[in-house]
Amino acid sequence: MAKQRTHIMVCGGTGCVSSQSLEMIETLKALIADRGYEDEVGIVKTGCFGFCGQGPIVKIHPDNVFYVQVKPENLAEIVDEHIVKGRIVNHLLYQEPTSLKHLKRHDDMHFYKKQYRIALRHCGLINPEDIFEYIAYGGYEALGTVLTDYTPEQVVANIKASGLRGRGGGGFSTGLKWELTAKSASDQKYVICNADEGDPGAFMDRSILEGDPHTIIEAMTIAGYAIGASTGIIYIRAEYPLAIHRLKVAIEQAEINGLLGDHIFGSNFSFELQIKYGAGAFVCGEETALIHSVEGSRGEPTKKPPYPAVEGYHGKPTCVNNVETFANIPPIVLKGADWFKRIGTPTSPGTKVFALAGKINNVGLVEVPMGTTLREIIYDIGGGIIGGKAFKAVQTGGPSGGVITKADLDTPIDYESLKAIGSMMGSGGMIVMDEDDCMVNIAKFYLEFTQDESCGKCTPCRIGTKRMYEILTKITEGEGTREDLRKLKTLGHMIKDSALCGLGQTAPNPVLSTLHYFADEYDAHIDAKHCPAGACKALAKYDIDPEKCIGCTACARVCPVQCITGQPKMRHTIDAAKCITCGACYTACKFDAVIRP
Amino acid sequence: MSDIFSHEKTQERLDTLNAFIDAQANKNDALIAVLHRAQEIFGYLPSELQLYIARKLDIPASKVYGVVSFYTFFTQKKRGLHTISVCMGTACFVKGSEKVFHAFTETLGIKNGETTADGKFTLRDVRCIGACGLAPVVMVDDKVFGHVKDADVEAIIAQYAEKGSE
Amino acid sequence: MPIKSLDELKAIRKSQMKKVKLRDHGESDDLQIEILIGMATCGIAAGSREVLNAFIDIIDSENLDHIKVVPVGCMGYCHSEPTVQVNIPGQEPILYGNIHPEDIANIIHKHIEKGELLDDHVLIQTFQTIR
Numbered sequence: 001m002a003k004q005r006t007h008i009m010v011c012g013g014t015g016c017v018s019s020q021s022l023e024m025i026e027t028l029k030a031l032i033a034d035r036g037y038e039d040e041v042g043i044v045k046t047g048c049f050g051f052c053g054q055g056p057i058v059k060i061h062p063d064n065v066f067y068v069q070v071k072p073e074n075l076a077e078i079v080d081e082h083i084v085k086g087r088i089v090n091h092l093l094y095q096e097p098t099s100l101k102h103l104k105r106h107d108d109m110h111f112y113k114k115q116y117r118i119a120l121r122h123c124g125l126i127n128p129e130d131i132f133e134y135i136a137y138g139g140y141e142a143l144g145t146v147l148t149d150y151t152p153e154q155v156v157a158n159i160k161a162s163g164l165r166g167r168g169g170g171g172f173s174t175g176l177k178w179e180l181t182a183k184s185a186s187d188q189k190y191v192i193c194n195a196d197e198g199d200p201g202a203f204m205d206r207s208i209l210e211g212d213p214h215t216i217i218e219a220m221t222i223a224g225y226a227i228g229a230s231t232g233i234i235y236i237r238a239e240y241p242l243a244i245h246r247l248k249v250a251i252e253q254a255e256i257n258g259l260l261g262d263h264i265f266g267s268n269f270s271f272e273l274q275i276k277y278g279a280g281a282f283v284c285g286e287e288t289a290l291i292h293s294v295e296g297s298r299g300e301p302t303k304k305p306p307y308p309a310v311e312g313y314h315g316k317p318t319c320v321n322n323v324e325t326f327a328n329i330p331p332i333v334l335k336g337a338d339w340f341k342r343i344g345t346p347t348s349p350g351t352k353v354f355a356l357a358g359k360i361n362n363v364g365l366v367e368v369p370m371g372t373t374l375r376e377i378i379y380d381i382g383g384g385i386i387g388g389k390a391f392k393a394v395q396t397g398g399p400s401g402g403v404i405t406k407a408d409l410d411t412p413i414d415y416e417s418l419k420a421i422g423s424m425m426g427s428g429g430m431i432v433m434d435e436d437d438c439m440v441n442i443a444k445f446y447l448e449f450t451q452d453e454s455c456g457k458c459t460p461c462r463i464g465t466k467r468m469y470e471i472l473t474k475i476t477e478g479e480g481t482r483e484d485l486r487k488l489k490t491l492g493h494m495i496k497d498s499a500l501c502g503l504g505q506t507a508p509n510p511v512l513s514t515l516h517y518f519a520d521e522y523d524a525h526i527d528a529k530h531c532p533a534g535a536c537k538a539l540a541k542y543d544i545d546p547e548k549c550i551g552c553t554a555c556a557r558v559c560p561v562q563c564i565t566g567q568p569k570m571r572h573t574i575d576a577a578k579c580i581t582c583g584a585c586y587t588a589c590k591f592d593a594v595i596r597p
Numbered sequence: 598m599s600d601i602f603s604h605e606k607t608q609e610r611l612d613t614l615n616a617f618i619d620a621q622a623n624k625n626d627a628l629i630a631v632l633h634r635a636q637e638i639f640g641y642l643p644s645e646l647q648l649y650i651a652r653k654l655d656i657p658a659s660k661v662y663g664v665v666s667f668y669t670f671f672t673q674k675k676r677g678l679h680t681i682s683v684c685m686g687t688a689c690f691v692k693g694s695e696k697v698f699h700a701f702t703e704t705l706g707i708k709n710g711e712t713t714a715d716g717k718f719t720l721r722d723v724r725c726i727g728a729c730g731l732a733p734v735v736m737v738d739d740k741v742f743g744h745v746k747d748a749d750v751e752a753i754i755a756q757y758a759e760k761g762s763e
Numbered sequence: 764m765p766i767k768s769l770d771e772l773k774a775i776r777k778s779q780m781k782k783v784k785l786r787d788h789g790e791s792d793d794l795q796i797e798i799l800i801g802m803a804t805c806g807i808a809a810g811s812r813e814v815l816n817a818f819i820d821i822i823d824s825e826n827l828d829h830i831k832v833v834p835v836g837c838m839g840y841c842h843s844e845p846t847v848q849v850n851i852p853g854q855e856p857i858l859y860g861n862i863h864p865e866d867i868a869n870i871i872h873k874h875i876e877k878g879e880l881l882d883d884h885v886l887i888q889t890f891q892t893i894r
Contacts, residue, residue, distance in 0.1 A: 003878035009885060042878075046885035047843050047860050059887065061880075062855045115890030124801055124838030124846075125786060135772065136779035144769035200686030200725035203805075210803040211836015238633060238670050239726065242804050258765025266767045276626075277633055279668030282724075296628035297660075298667040357688035357729035357841075364730060365839035367890065398687065431687045445690055449724070455667070728808040730841025741808035 004042045006083060007061040008032075013048025013361065013383055016055035021045075024056060024072055031079045041083055048362055048383045054094060067092040114376055116343065117367045118351050119167075119204070119327035123211030128246050131253040134214040140259055142333035143218045146225060147267040155226040156182055159329070162337035163349040168194060168285065168322030169400065169426045170502070171348070171415040177319055180309035181227040184317035189229035191220050192313065192320045194290055195236040195243070198282040199398035200449065202429035204353040204365055205323035209236070209243035212327070213250035217260065217273060219326035222333060224271045227319050231272055235284075235294055238277040247275060282399075282453035285427075286501045287312075287320045289455070300457045301501035322427070324353055344370030348414035352425065358394075358432040359386045368413075375409040378432060389434040393517070397426030399446045399453075400506030402513025403439065422513045424506070438535035439518040440525055444472040446510035450503065461504030464495040468511060475522065477538040478529040485522060489515060534596040540581040546571050548593035555585035555594060601643050610638050611649075618653050628654060628664055632671055641672045669724075677712040677719035679757045681705075684734040686725030693746075694733035698722060700747035701735075704754055717758065785850050796830045796875060799848040803837035810863060811845035817864035821871055830875065843886055849874060859884040 010016075010025050028043050046059075054068040058078065065088055067078065074092055081087045117123075126133040134140070146155055160175025181189060193216060197205040209216060220232040236244055251273050254260040262270040276294050284290045284299040291313050293299035312318025328350060332340050341349045348370040354377065357363050361383035368377060374394060378384065385391050393403040402423035404411070411417050415425050433442065451465035468491055471484045492508030492515075499505045515522060524530045531539040544555070544564075551569040556562075563579050566572030574585070586594040604610070617634045621627040631650055636642055642665050651658040665671045683689075683698045698709075701720055705713055712719040728734050731743025737757055745753070766772050785797055800806070800815050818832050838846050843860025849870060850856045857874070859866075861884055873879040 004880075005878070007880050009880075009887070012883065042880055044880045044885050045883050046887060047840075061857075064855065117890050120839065123803075123836040124799070124848075126783070126835060127833050128836050129834070132775070132779045133783060135776050136783045138776070140766075140772055141769070141776070144772050148769045197727075198724070201688045201729060203725070203727035203729065206727050207803055207837040207839075239723075240804075242807070256765075258767065261765075265769060265772075277629065278670075279629055279633070280670035280724075281668050293629065294626070296626045296630070296664070298663050355729060357732065358691045362840075362842045363688070363732070364841040365837060367839075395687070429687065431691060433691055437691055442691075445687070726804075726808075728805045728841075730805055730844055731809060734808070743809060 005040050006063070007042045007044050008078075008083070009044045009046045009059040009061055011048060011055060011057040012045035013055070016048075016057060018388065019056050020072065021056040024058075024070070024075060027072055027075050028079065031076060032083070035079060035084060037083060066094060068094045114368055114372060114381055115366055116351055116369050118331050118343075119208060119324050119353050120211070120365065120367045121331070122215065123207055123365075126212065128211055128213055129249050131214060131250065131257060131259075134212070138334065139214055139330075140218055142330035143221055143259065144265050146222050146333055147265040147269055152182060152226045152228060155222065155333070158337050159226070159332060162332045162340040163347075164325065164328055164332060164340065165348060165415060166322060167324035167328070167352065167428070169199075169397070169424065171425060174321060174325055177309060177321070178223065178226050180307070181229075181317050181319040184310050186317050188231070188316045189227055190313045190316060190318040191223045191227065191229045191232040192290070192294065192318055193220055193232065193234045193326055194285065194287075194320055194322045195234055195240075196278040196284050196290065196293075197237060197240075197323075197427065198285045198453075199400075199427045199429045201357050201431050202355045202398060202427045204355055204428055206240050206243050207365055208323050208327050209240070210246055213243075213246045214254065215330060216247075216323060216326050217250055217254050219329035220273065221260065221264065221271045222329055223319060223321065223326070225269050227317070229319070230270055231274070233294055233313070234273065234275050235278060235290055236275060238279055244275065244277075251275075281455070282449075283455045283501070283503045286503060289501065290320060291318060298455070300455045301503075303500065324428070345412065345414045347416055352413070352428055354428045354430045356382050356430050356432070358430075359389065359434040359437070360384070360432040361386055370414045371412040373410050373412055374404060377413075377430070378409070382432070385432065385434050387434075389436070392433045392435055392437060393439065394433065395423075395431045395442070395510070396429070397424035397506075397509070398429045399449045400424060400502070400509055401426045402509045403433075403442075403517055405517050422509070422516060424509070436533055436535065438476075438531050438533035439514040439521050440472065440476055440531075441533075441535050443511045443514045444469065444476055447472055447507070450507040454504065454507075458498075458500040458504060460495045460498040461500070461507060464491055464499075465504070465507050467491060468495075468508065472511070475525050476531070476536045478525065478536075480522075480526040482526060485515070485526065537581050540583075540596070542574050542579055542581060542583070542585060543595045544572050544574055544585075545593045545595055548591050550591060550593075552590070554588045554590065558584045558588040560584065601639060601641075601646055613638055614650075615653070618650075624654055628656070628661065629668075632661075632665060636671060641675050643673055643675075674710075675712070678717050679738055680719045680721065681753075682721055682723040682726070682736040684724075684726050684728075684732070684736070685722040686729065686732075688725070688729035689733040692732040696747045697733050697735060697745050697750065700750040701754075704750055718754070785852060786856070794829055794852060796852070797850040798830060798832045798870075799835045799850065800832060801836070801838050801840075801844065801846040802834040805837060805841050806844045806846065809844035813864050814845050814847065814862055814867065817867040818871075821867060825871075827871065830871070839890075840886055846886070851875065856888075858886045858888055860886040 010021050032038055032041050056070050058067040058070045081089050156178045164174045165171045195205055278284055281299045284293045286301045287308050289299040289301040308318040344350045351367050351369050353367045366381050393405050395403050404423055408421050418425050447469040451469045454461045454465055456462045471488055474480050492512045495508050496505055524532050549571045553568050556564040561578055561580055563575040564572050614635055647661045648658050651661045707720055710721055733745050735742045735745045800811055802811050822830050840846050845862050847859045847862045848856050869881055
C-alpha cells in the first residue's frame with residue numbers, strides 16, 4: 001500500500017462540531033474516494049485548534065495550509081483545487097483583520113502568536129533528566145556569559161532594565177529586589193526559590209520544575225552571582241514528589257558538569273544549592289513566613305520592614321523569587337532587556353503563564369504576552385465554555401483575587417488593570433465559571449480556604465475570616481439577613497486594612513468582589529431564599545413542568561428517596577418535603593421537564 | 598497513648614531516624630526535615646514520637662508540637678491502610694468535587710480526616726494536586742482517578758476493600 | 764567532566780545539537796524517529812507511564828531500533844493528556860492527545876509505517892516558542 005502523502009485535518013472540537021464539522025468529514029471522505037485518492041490522502045478528525053471563532057477549521061498537512069469558516073459547499077473546491085491540482089484556495093484562507101491579507105501558513109497568523117512561550121519554552125520539548133538536551137537548546141549559556149563578561153552590577157542593571165516583575169503574585173520589580181539585596185553588606189547572603197505553589201488551581205511552577213529544572217538552577221546561580229550569595233535554597237512543596245526528583249537529578253548533573261559548585265566556568269564564583277521541603281501551608285507563599293519555614297519553624301509571617309533583602313534567612317540578606325520569575329531570567333540575559341520589553345505592556349513586560357481550569361473546554365497551561373485580553377484566553381485559546389453554556393465569571397488570583405465578569409472580558413491583562421477591576425494577577429490560576437456556579441457559594445469556598453489556612457497570628461485574619469465564613473454559610477442556607485451583607489462589607493474592609501500579611505489583607509477579596517459584581521445573587525439568597533444558579537442545596541426545590549412531562553417514569557425510577565409519584569404516561573409530581581435535592585431527576589429527564597430551582 | 602513504640606521493628610525504625618538526625622549539618626534548621634523523615638518511617642507523628650524528636654534535637658517539645666500542628670502535611674493520627682484524598686482545589690470544586698466527597702463520607706460512614714473502624718480507609722480532602730485537567734480528581738494512595746462522579750465512588754472503594762493488609 | 768569555560772560549553776552544545784536537530788528543524792542525519800511523551804504529574808496521572816511502557820514493549824519485541832522514546836515535561840494540553848509527539852525526519856511533527864496503551868500499535872504500525880494519522884487524536888500546536 002502506498003504511503004499517505006497528505007492529510008486533511010478537520011477540527012473535531014466542540015465549537016466546530018456544533019457547526020457541522022463531523023458531517024463535513026463524511027463528505028470529504030466521499031469526495032476523496034470519488035476522485036480516487038483514498039490511498040494517498042487521509043482524513044483526520046483532530047482536537048480543538050483553539051480558534052473556535054473561525055470554525056469550522058480545516059488544515060492540510062504537511063502543506064501547513066489553514067482554511068477557516070469552511071462550509072460544506074466549499075469542500076469540493078478544496079479537494080479539486082488543493083488536493084488534486086495543488087492550488088491553494090485563496091478565499092478560504094484566514095484574513096488578517098488589520099492588514100486584510102490572506103494568510104496561508106498558520107504560523108503566519110496573528111492568532112497563533114497569542115501564545116508565546118518564554119517561561120515554558122522547554123516544557124514538553126526536552127528530556128528534563130538530560131542536562132545535555134538543555135545545553136543543546138542553549139542552556140547554561142546565560143550563566144556562562146554572565147560569569148565571563150558581566151560584573152554583578154551589570155547583571156542587576158540588566159534585569160532591572162527589562163522591567164521583569166515577580167510572577168508569584170505581588171508584581172514587585174525583580175531587578176529592584178536584586179539591587180536591594182546586592183546593596184546589603186554581609187558576609188553571607190542567600191537566594192531562595194519559592195516553589196511552594198499553594199494557590200489551588202495553579203500548577204505552572206510545578207510544570208516548569210518538572211519539565212525544565214535546569215532553567216531554575218541556572219537562574220538561581222545567576223541571581224547568586226548578581227547579589228553576592230554563595231548558597232541557594234529551593235523551598236518546594238512536599239506534595240510535588242516528581243518535581244523534587246527531577247530537581248535532585250538536575251542538581252546532581254549540574255554538579256558533575258561543574259555548573260554548580262566551586263569556580264563555575266573557571267571564575268571565582270562558587271554556588272551551591274539545597275532543597276528544603278514545605279509541609280502544606282498556604283501562608284508560606286509570603287516571603288517572611290517562607291523564610292521561617294525554611295528555618296524549621298512555624299511558617300508565620302513577621303512585620304516588614306525589615307525586608308528579607310536586609311534581614312532574611314538567619315538574619316542575613318535574602319532574595320526570594322518564585323519559579324516562573326526565575327524561568328524568565330536566562331532568556332533575558334541572552335536576548336537582552338530590550339527584547340523582553342518589546343513583549344507585553346509598558347508597565348508589565350513579558351508574558352504570564354495561566355493555569356486555565358474550571359468550566360472551559362481546553363483546560364491547560366497557557367503562556368501569553370501581558371496585555372492579552374481575557375476573551376482571547378477563554379475563547380480563542382481555551383475553546384470557550386463547556387457544553388456551550390453561558391460564561392458567568394472568571395476568578396483570577398485564587399483565594400486572594402476576585403471575579404471578573406462579562407463586562408470586563410476585553411480588559412488587557414496586566415498587574416494594574418486586574419487590580420483596577422477588583423481582582424489581581426496572583427500566581428496565575430484562572431478558574432472559569434458558568435451559569436451553574438453560585439457566586440455566593442464560590443465566595444464561601446474561598447473563605448473556607450483562607451480561614452483554614454490562616455496561621456492564627458493576627459486577630460483580623462484569624463477571627464475575621466472565620467466570622468465572614470460563618471455569615472456566608474448562613475446566607476447559602478437561606479438564613480441570611482440584610483444586616484449580614486452590611487457586616488460582610490465592613491468586616492471585609494476592616495480585615496483588608498488591619499491584617500498582618502498578604503494572606504489576610506487579600507482574604508476578603510473574593511467576597512468583596514462578588515458582592516460588588518453579583519449583588520443580585522446575594523439579594524436573591526436573602527430576600528427570596530432562592531439560589532439562582534441552583535447550587536445551594538439548602539435553597540433548592542425541584543419541580544416538574546406539567547406541559548413538558550410525558551410520564552416516561554425516568555425521574556421516578558432514579559429518585560433515591562421515592563419522592564416522585566405518577567402513573568406511566570401521566571404527569572409526575574415531586575413531594576418537596578421529601579426531596580433531598582440530589583438533582584438525579586433533573587439529569588434523568590430527557591424532556592427538560594424537571595425544573596431546577 | 599499510641600502504640601508507636603511497641604511495634605516489633607521499633608528499634609530498627611528509631612535507628613534509621615537517629616542516623617538521619619545525626620547526618621543533619623545544621624540542627625537548628627532541621628526540624629521540618631526530621632519530621633518529614635519520621636512520618637515516612639513511622640507513618641504518623643504521635644506525641645511520644647514528637648517528644649523523642651524534641652529531646653534528640655534539644656528543643657522544647659512545644660516547638661515540635663507547634664510545627665506538627667501548623668502544617669497540614671503532618672498527621673498525628675494513624676492512617677488507614679489506604680488513604681483516600683479528594684481534591685478540593687478550585688478547579689475540582691467547580692466541577693463538583695463536593696458531591697464526590699459527600700458520596701465518600703456516606704459510603705464509608707466517616708467524616709473528613711477519620712479512619713474506618715476496620716482500619717482500611719482514611720478519608721481526607723486535599724488542596725489541589727495539580728491535575729486540574731482531570732477534575733474532579735480523587736487519589737487513593739498514589740493512584741489518581743480522574744473525572745470522578747459520585748456514582749463512581751462505590752466502585753473505587755470496592756477495588757481497594759478486597760486488598761489484603763500489611 | 765566539569766565545564767571550565769563558555770567556549771567549552773559552546774563546544775558541548777555543538778556536539779549535542781544532533782540530538783535535538785530533529786525536534787528543532789525536522790531534520791536528522793540518520794533516520795531516527797523520535798517519540799516525545801509528556802511525563803509531568805498530570806500526564807502520569809492520566810496514564811502516560813503506561814503509554815511509555817507500551818512503546819518500549821513494542822519497540823523491544825519488534826527490534827525497532829530506529830524509534831527512540833524521550834520523556835518530556837508538560838506541553839500544557841491538560842485537557843488531552845496523555846500527549847505524545849511523533850517526530851519523523853523531513854516531516855512536520857504530529858502531536859497526539861488522549862493516547863492510551865491500546866493506541867500505541869496504531870501509532871507505530873499505521874502512522875510511522877504507513878503514514879496514516881490516527882483519527883480523533885491529533886492536536887494542533889498553538890504556541891510559539893522563543894528561539
